Amino acid sequence: MSRPVILAVDDDPQVLAAVTRDLRTKYAEHYQIVTASSGAEALDAATEIASRGRTVALLLADQRMPSMTGTEFLLEAQIVFPEAKRILLTAYADTDAAIQAINDVGLDQYLMKPWTPPEDKLYPVLDDALDDWEANAEKPFEGVRVFGTTWSPTTFEIKAFLARNEVPYLFIDIDRDVAGAATAAAASEGSPQLPIVLLEDNTVFVAPTKSTLAEAVGIHTAAESPFYDLIIIGGGPAGLAGAVYGASEGLATAMIEREAPGGQAGTSSRIENYLGFPKGISGSDLARRATAQATRLGAELITAAEVAAVDTTGPLKKVTLKDETTLNCRSLIIASGMTAKRLSVPGYEQFEGAGVYYGAAATEAATYKDRPVYVIGGANSAGQAAVMFSKTSSRVTMIVRAGDLGQKMSAYLVDQIGSIDNIEVLTSTSVVEVTGTDRVETIVLEDRESGERETREASALFIFVGAEPHSDFLVGTVGMSAKGFIYTGSDVRAFTDTWTLDRDPLPLETSVPGVFAAGDVREGAVRRVASAVGEGSIAVSFVHRYLDTV
Numbered sequence: 278m279s280r281p282v283i284l285a286v287d288d289d290p291q292v293l294a295a296v297t298r299d300l301r302t303k304y305a306e307h308y309q310i311v312t313a314s315s316g317a318e319a320l321d322a323a324t325e326i327a328s329r330g331r332t333v334a335l336l337l338a339d340q341r342m343p344s345m346t347g348t349e350f351l352l353e354a355q356i357v358f359p360e361a362k363r364i365l366l367t368a369y370a371d372t373d374a375a376i377q378a379i380n381d382v383g384l385d386q387y388l389m390k391p392w393t394p395p396e397d398k399l400y401p402v403l404d405d406a407l408d409d410w411e412a413n414a415e416k417p418f419e420g421v422r423v424f425g426t427t428w429s430p431t432t433f434e435i436k437a438f439l440a441r442n443e444v445p446y447l448f449i450d451i452d453r454d455v456a457g458a459a460t461a462a463a464a465s466e467g468s469p470q471l472p473i474v475l476l477e478d479n480t481v482f483v484a485p486t487k488s489t490l491a492e493a494v495g496i497h498t499a500a501e502s503p504f505y506d507l508i509i510i511g512g513g514p515a516g517l518a519g520a521v522y523g524a525s526e527g528l529a530t531a532m533i534e535r536e537a538p539g540g541q542a543g544t545s546s547r548i549e550n551y552l553g554f555p556k557g558i559s560g561s562d563l564a565r566r567a568t569a570q571a572t573r574l575g576a577e578l579i580t581a582a583e584v585a586a587v588d589t590t591g592p593l594k595k596v597t598l599k600d601e602t603t604l605n606c607r608s609l610i611i612a613s614g615m616t617a618k619r620l621s622v623p624g625y626e627q628f629e630g631a632g633v634y635y636g637a638a639a640t641e642a643a644t645y646k647d648r649p650v651y652v653i654g655g656a657n658s659a660g661q662a663a664v665m666f667s668k669t670s671s672r673v674t675m676i677v678r679a680g681d682l683g684q685k686m687s688a689y690l691v692d693q694i695g696s697i698d699n700i701e702v703l704t705s706t707s708v709v710e711v712t713g714t715d716r717v718e719t720i721v722l723e724d725r726e727s728g729e730r731e732t733r734e735a736s737a738l739f740i741f742v743g744a745e746p747h748s749d750f751l752v753g754t755v756g757m758s759a760k761g762f763i764y765t766g767s768d769v770r771a772f773t774d775t776w777t778l779d780r781d782p783l784p785l786e787t788s789v790p791g792v793f794a795a796g797d798v799r800e801g802a803v804r805r806v807a808s809a810v811g812e813g814s815i816a817v818s819f820v821h822r823y824l825d826t827v
C-alpha cells in the first residue's frame with residue numbers, strides 16, 4: 278500500500294530545508310514527505326498526488342509567503358484533501374492570522390518558528406494531528422476506481438459490467454467529490470468522456486469499451502483453443518446450464534458471453550420461483566454459483582466477447598467474434614436470449630426496477646399485492662398479466678395505445694378482461710411521463726385523440742410491448758420467425774423449407790443440423806429461468822445424439 282503524504286510548503290529555502298530534515302527524520306518510514314517552495318507549486322503537487330489516487334495526511338504551510346499566504350494555500354488544498362490535517366507555521370507576529378485561520382480554514386494547529394528542539398516543539402504537535410488523521414481518515418481504496426456521475430449511462434454500464442463480472446470497484450461520483458473530480462481530470466487530461474477508470478497500478482482508461490476493460494482486469498476474454506466439440510453462444514441460464522452439462526459429460530465446451538454470465542436472470546434482484554431456493558435467490562448469486570460450477574467442471578467461459586457471425590456451410594461450424602477471431606466446433610447451442618423492448622418515455626429509464634418493470638409481472642406480483650397497478654400494452658402478454666394481477670392487486674388499469682383492445686389481443690382474453698370487475702381498460706391512451714423521487718409516484722396519461730392529459734398517483738407500471746431476440750448474427754443461417762425467434766424441433770419443418778436430412782430435426786435442433794437453440798431466443802420458449810436451465814441441459818443430450826450421427 279502506498280504511503281500517505283505529508284505536504285510541506287515554505288518559500289524560505291533554509292526553513293524548508295529544516296522542515297524537510299525534521300519531517301524525514303521522524304516520519305519517512307510511514308509517510309512520503311513532499312515539499313514545495315511556493316503555494317502554487319504545492320497545489321500542483323496536491324493535484325498530482327490526487328491524480329495518482331494517493332492521499333495527503335498532513336498539510337504544513339508557512340503563513341508568510343509572498344504570492345500566496347499559508348492560509349490561502351490551506352484553503353485551496355483542503356478542497357482536494359478535505360480530511361488532511363492543516364498546520365500553519367507562524368512567526369510570533371502572525372499569531373492573530375493563525376487564530377483567524379482556525380475559523381477560516383479549520384486549522385488544526387499552529388507552530389511557532391523556530392521549533393527546536395523538534396522532539397519538544399514539533400513532533401508532539403504533528404504526532405497528535407497524524408494520530409487523529411489515522412483514526413478518522415478514510416483509507417484510500419486499492420483497486421479499480423470508476424470516476425463518473427450517477428446519471429451518466431456510460432458510467433452505469435461500466436459499473437454494471439464490473440459488478441456482474443464480480444470485479445470489486447470503487448465508484449467516485451465526480452459531481453459530489455471534488456478530490457475525485459480532480460483525480461479524474463488529471464488522469465484523463467481533462468477529457469469530458471465518462472467514465473474514467475483507474476486500475477490499481479494507476480493505468481488510466483477513458484470511456485473504455487467493455488472488452489478493453491475486461492482484458493485489463495483479468496476477465497477471460499480469449500478462447501484457449503481454436504476447436505471445441507460444443508460452443509454455446511450466450512451465458513444466461515440456458516447457456517450456463519449447457520456449459521455445466523456439456524463439460525461434465527466430456528465435451529470440450531466453450532461458452533461465449535458478450536456481457537456477463539447470468540443473462541437477464543443475472544439482473545433480477547430476486548428469483549423466487551427457481552426450484553431449490555425456498556427464500557429465493559438473487560440473479561447475481563445464481564450466476565456466480567453457475568459460473569463457478571461450469572468452470573469447475575471444465576467448461577471454458579469466454580466473457581466480454583460477442584459473436585458477430587456463424588458459418589455452418591462447412592463440415593465444422595465456424596463462430597466469428599466481433600474482434601474477428603474465429604473458432605470452430607462440431608456443434609452449437611444458441612442461447613443468446615432476448616431483451617424486453619424499451620420505451621422512451623421520460624422517467625421510464627430512471628425508475629426501471631423502482632416501479633417500472635418490463636415483463637416481470639409474475640415476480641413482482643407479491644410486491645404489489647392489494648395495491649393498484651398499471652399494465653402497459655395491448656397484446657396477449659399484457660392481457661395475461663392484467664388477468665394475473667387482478668387476482669392479487671386491488672385494481673389493474675390497462676393502458677392501450679390502440680382504440681380497441683381487440684386489435685392485438687385474442688378474443689377469449691378480451692372477453693375474460695371484460696368480465697373482471699377490477700380491471701379498467703383505457704384505450705387510445707399513452708403514458709407520457711413518470712415522476713417520483715426514488716420510486717414511481719405519479720404517471721401522466723394522454724388521451725391520444727383529444728390530447729388531454731391526466732396525472733394519476735401510481736406505484737407500479739408493468740410494460741409489455743414485446744421482446745427483441747438476440748439473433749441478428751444468425752440471419753440467413755437458421756430459420757426464424759418474422760420477429761427473429763429461432764424455430765426448433767417440429768417447428769422447423771412446419772415453418773421453414775430448408776431442412777435437408779431424412780431424419781426429423783431433434784428437439785431443440787434448428788433448421789441447421791447440429792445447431793441447437795435453448796432458452797428465450799427460441800420460438801415458443803416459456804421465458805423462465807427454470808425452463809431456460811432445463812432447455813440448456815437437455816440440448817446437450819441432443820448434441821450427443823447429433824454427434825453420434827456425424
Ligand SMILES: Cc1cc2nc3c(=O)[nH]c(=O)nc-3n(C[C@H](O)[C@H](O)[C@H](O)COP(=O)(O)OP(=O)(O)OC[C@H]3O[C@@H](n4cnc5c(N)ncnc54)[C@H](O)[C@@H]3O)c2cc1C
Pocket residue numbers: 510511512513514515516533534535536537538539540541542543544545546547548549550551582583584585612613614615616637640747750795796797798803804805806807809
Ligand atoms: C428483470 C428480470 C427478472 C426476471 N425474473 C425472473 C424470475 O424471477 N423467474 C423466472 O423464472 N424468470 C425470470 N425472468 C426471466 C428469465 O430471466 C429469462 O427467462 C432467462 O434469463 C432466459 O435465459 P436465457 O439463457 O435463455 O437468455 P438470457 O438470460 O437472455 O441470456 C442470454 C445471454 O446471451 C448473451 N448474448 C446475446 N447475444 C450474444 C452474442 N451475439 N454473443 C455473445 N453473447 C450474447 C446475452 O448477453 C445474455 O447474457 C426475469 C427476467 C428479467 C429481465
